[in-house]
Amino acid sequence: MSTSDIQRLLRKNICELQPYSSARHEFHGEASIYLDANENPHPYPYNRYPDPFQRQLKVCLSEKKRIAVDRIFLGNGSDEVIDLLIRAFCDPQKDSIVTLIPSYGMYEVAAQVNDVDCIKVPLADRFQLNPDALLRAVIPDRTKIAFLCSPNNPTGNLLDRTAVRTVLENFSGIVVIDEAYIDFASAPSMVGFQDEYPHLVVMQTLSKAWGAAGIRLGIAFASPQIVNVLSRIKIPYNISQLTQEYALRLLADTVTMERNLRSILEEREMLRTALSASPYNFNVYPSDANYLLVDVGNAEEYYRRLIAQGIVVRNRSNIALCEGCLRITVGTPEENKTLLHALHNPPVSK
Ligand SMILES: Cc1ncc(COP(=O)(O)O)c(C=O)c1O
Numbered sequence: 490m491s492t493s494d495i496q497r498l499l500r501k502n503i504c505e506l507q508p509y510s511s512a513r514h515e516f517h518g519e520a521s522i523y524l525d526a527n528e529n530p531h532p533y534p535y536n537r538y539p540d541p542f543q544r545q546l547k548v549c550l551s552e553k554k555r556i557a558v559d560r561i562f563l564g565n566g567s568d569e570v571i572d573l574l575i576r577a578f579c580d581p582q583k584d585s586i587v588t589l590i591p592s593y594g595m596y597e598v599a600a601q602v603n604d605v606d607c608i609k610v611p612l613a614d615r616f617q618l619n620p621d622a623l624l625r626a627v628i629p630d631r632t633k634i635a636f637l638c639s640p641n642n643p644t645g646n647l648l649d650r651t652a653v654r655t656v657l658e659n660f661s662g663i664v665v666i667d668e669a670y671i672d673f674a675s676a677p678s679m680v681g682f683q684d685e686y687p688h689l690v691v692m693q694t695l696s697k698a699w700g701a702a703g704i705r706l707g708i709a710f711a712s713p714q715i716v717n718v719l720s721r722i723k724i725p726y727n728i729s730q731l732t733q734e735y736a737l738r739l740l741a742d743t744v745t746m747e748r749n750l751r752s753i754l755e756e757r758e759m760l761r762t763a764l765s766a767s768p769y770n771f772n773v774y775p776s777d778a779n780y781l782l783v784d785v786g787n788a789e790e791y792y793r794r795l796i797a798q799g800i801v802v803r804n805r806s807n808i809a810l811c812e813g814c815l816r817i818t819v820g821t822p823e824e825n826k827t828l829l830h831a832l833h834n835p836p837v838s839k
Contacts, residue, residue, distance in 0.1 A: 490661065490686070490687055490688040491687070492687060492712070492714050494661070494688070495663075495687060495688060495712070495714050495715065496714070498578050498633055498662060498663065498688075499577060499578060499718065500576075500577065500578065500579070500580050503576075503577050503718065503721075503722060506721060506722065508721040508722070509725055511526070511538070511541055511725040511726070512525040512526035512527075512538070513526065513538050513540065513541050513725075513726075514541055514725065517540075517542075523537070526538055535730050535731065537730070538726050538730075539726050539728065539729055539730035539733055540733065541725045541726055541727075542720075543563050543728050543733055544558075545733070545737060546563065546728070546733050546736055546737055547561045547563065549736075549737055549740050549741075550708065550740070553740060554680055554710070555681070556680055556681060556710055557713075559713040559716060559717075560683060560710055560711060560712065560713060560716060561708060561709070561710060561716065562708070562709040562710075562711065562715075562716045562719045562720060563706060563707070563708055563709075563727075563728050564706075564707040564708070564709065564719075564723070564727065564728075565705045565706075565707070565727050565728065566694065566696065566705040566706070566707045567667065567669060567692045567693070567694045567696075567707030567708075567709075568595055568599070568707065569705075569707060569723075569727065570690075570692055570707050570708075570709045570719070571595055571596060571599045571636070571665075571692075572599045572602070572603070573719050573722055573723060574634055574663065574665060574690065574709075574719070575599050575600055575603045575605055575634065576603055576722060577718050577719065577722055578633040578634055578662070578663055579600070579603060579605040579633050579634065580605075581603055581604035581605060582604050582605075583631065584605055584606070584631050584632070584633045585600075585605060585606035585607065585608050585627075585628060585631055585632045585633070586600050586605060586606070586607055586608070586632065586633065586634045586635070586636060587607075587608040587609075587610060587623060587626055587627050587632050587634070587635045587636070588607060588608070588609060588610070588635070588636040588637075589609070589610055589611070589612050589618060589623070589636075589637065589638070589641070590609040590610070590611055590612065590808070590809045590810070591612065591641075591643055591644060591805070591808045591809050591810055591811055592612075592636070592638045592641055592642065593636075593638050593641075593642045593667060593669075596636040597609070608626050608627065608628075608632060610622050610623045610626050611809060611810065612641075612644065612810060615646065616641060616644035616646050616774070616810070617646070617648065617649055617652065618637065618648045618649060618652040618653065618656070619652070620652045620653075620655035620656050620659070621655075623635065623656060623660075624655075624656065624659050624660060627660065627662070629661075632662055633662045633663060634662055634663045634664075634665060635656060635660050635662060635663070635664050635665065636665045636667065637653060637656065637664065637665065637666050637667065638666075638667040638669070639653065639666055639667070639668065639671075639674075640670040640671070640673070640674050640776070640777040640778040642669070642670070642778070642780075643780070643782055643803070643805050643808070643811065643814075643816040644774060644782055644810075644811075645774055645775065645776030645777060645778045645780060645781060645782050646774070646775060646776070646777060647674055647675070647676050647777045650676070653666065653679070657682075657686045657688075657689060662688070663688050663689075663690060663715070664686070664688055664689050664690070665689075665690045665691075665692060666679050666689065666690070666691050666692070667692045668680075668691055668692060668693050669692065669693065669694045669696065669697055670697055670698075670777070670778035670779060671693060672697065672698030672699075672750060673697070673698060673750070673753065673754065673757075673776075673777060673778050673779045674777035674778070675777055676777070678691065678693070679691050680693070680710045681710075683710065683711060683712050687712040687714070687715075688712075688715075689711070689712075690709050690710070690711040690715060691709070691710040691711070692707060692708065692709050692710075693707070693708045693710070694706065694707045694708065695707075695708075695736060695739065697779060698746065698750050698753075698779070699739055699740075699746055700739075700746070700749060701735065701736070701739055704731070704732045704735050704736060705732060706728065706732055706736050752821075752822070753779050753819050756819045756820070756821075756822055756825050757776060757779065757781065757819045759822075759825065760773075760781060760817070760819060760825055760828075760829070761773050761776070761781060763829055764781070764783055764829075764832075768833055769785075769832065769833070771783050771784060771785050771786075772784035779818060779819050780816050780817060780818045780819060781816070781817050781819070782805065782811065782814050782815075782816050783814060783815050783816075783817055784812075784813045784814050785813060785814070785815055785832075786813050787813070788804050788805075788806035788813050788814060788815050789804065789806065791815060791832065792804040792815060794831070794832075795828075795831055795832070798831040800827065800828055800831050802815045802816065802817045802818070802828075803815065803816040803817075803818075
């Protein structure tokens with residue numbers, strides 16, 4: 490797919506949009522007196538608007554991920570990126586997105602908010618992507634974005650790389666790979682594949698392995714053309730000063746991140762082994778993420794019993810292909826011990 494093909498996929502009103510130009514868009518550099526943005530001149534710690542381009546943070550991510558700055562877009566969580574992509578490429582009441590079920594629910598919700606159809610293709614055996622089924626389901630010239638989540642939420646598995654490539658090579662829209670959980674996975678990221686596939690968007694987030702869900706920072710790695718489109722339609726100051734500063738400090742401390750990541754991976758294995766064995770004997774699906782999808786049989790009952798003991802997990806038993814399943818996030822060693830105890834005591838009938 491060429492850059493002109495991407496241009497063709499865009500909504501007409503977005504192509505023609507004259508973006509809002511804020512005070513900080515029109516002047517950057519150092520000045521001694523700022524009277525351009527109607528800010529409060531008194532020395533509150535956050536009296537100034539943040540950098541709308543997040544330059545420093547993007548340079549830091551660019552070095553960390555070994556990708557050019559102009560291939561990075563930052564959103565108020567990945568959830569903002571999902572919404573902006575749909576707004577940029579999908580005409581309401583006309584276009585559609587395609588995604589897999591079960592998968593992360595926000596793709597469909599963001600489509601509904603934008604009055605865009607969501608085509609859902611069931612995962613095949615072992616929760617794998619069937620690229621032919623996905624390609625058959627798309628409506629030519631109308632299905633603009635495919636959202637693929639790898640590792641997939643809630644099933645926990647990586648999508649087969651060959652199947653993903655088949656979609657990339659045959660789908661003539663934008664392909665989004667949501668890698669929110671990639672740091673927990675045994676396979677490398679697809680960041681950097683944009684040279685080969687200019688219509689590929691890889692999403693990551695600081696909410697999971699980096700432990701910063703509260704600051705709301707999502708990242709999209711994409712061709713400069715797509716980054717430019719998203720930057721033109723976002724609200725000017727979508728990433729707060731507090732978030733930018735905190736993220737810079739966090740990203741500098743890889744040692745803590747890696748130590749906590751190792752603990753989560755060890756605890757995932759401990760939980761998987763424990764829950765598969767006696768006295769639980771649950772069917773635990775393989776996971777490349779920081780949670781386990783566990784078929785406990787009577788999910789409703791286990792869910793309520795855990796709640797009664799002050800432990801909340803996600804009951805996924807009502808969603809396609811997840812009958813009887815709880816999705817359990819890997820906690821600290823202490824939390825996981827308490828969970829195992831609470832699942833067993835009081836014992837419930839399966
Ligand atoms: C697959 C997936 N993508 C994206 C998100 C949201 O990420 P963020 O916190 O960056 O909005 C989640 C959150 O649970 C998720 O599971």
